[in-house]
Amino acid sequence: xxxxxxxxxxxxxxxxxxxxxxxxxxxxxxxxxxxxxxxxxxxxxxxxxxxxxxxxxxxxxxxxxxxxxxxxxxxxxxxxxxxxxxxxxxxxxxxxxxxxxxxxxxxxxxxxxxxxxxxxxxxxxxx
Numbered sequence: 001x002x003x004x005x006x007x008x009x010x011x012x013x014x015x016x017x018x019x020x021x022x023x024x025x026x027x028x029x030x031x032x033x034x035x036x037x038x039x040x041x042x043x044x045x046x047x048x049x050x051x052x053x054x055x056x057x058x059x060x061x062x063x064x065x066x067x068x069x070x071x072x073x074x075x076x077x078x079x080x081x082x083x084x085x086x087x088x089x090x091x092x093x094x095x096x097x098x099x100x101x102x103x104x105x106x107x108x109x110x111x112x113x114x115x116x117x118x119x120x121x122x123x124x125x126x127x
Contacts, residue, residue, distance in 0.1 A: 034072045038065055047090045049097070049111070056097050058088035064099045066111070076117065078109055 041061030
């Protein structure tokens, strides 16, 4: 709790240093390392798959795409939603992806077995 006499000091850490040495506590990405292309609509969400070598994106084109980020290649296009996707999320330790859509469903995509890519559809969302 602060009284009216307390002053809040603003750190100059967020200000750029005048010495120009470029050192910082947080690195800055200045240019994209790669572009992942193949969606026909707006990409609304993205997440990394466990291991950091693949990423999944969700789009208003009704698909989610799984990419190999080292080669920038499309690994799988996840289709089946009837309307725009609203989100995607990956499991922190398993090769599982959840996508949600305006079609009132969410889907669980399972990539744990490389030979089988199964999907479970869950119904019932109203918004």
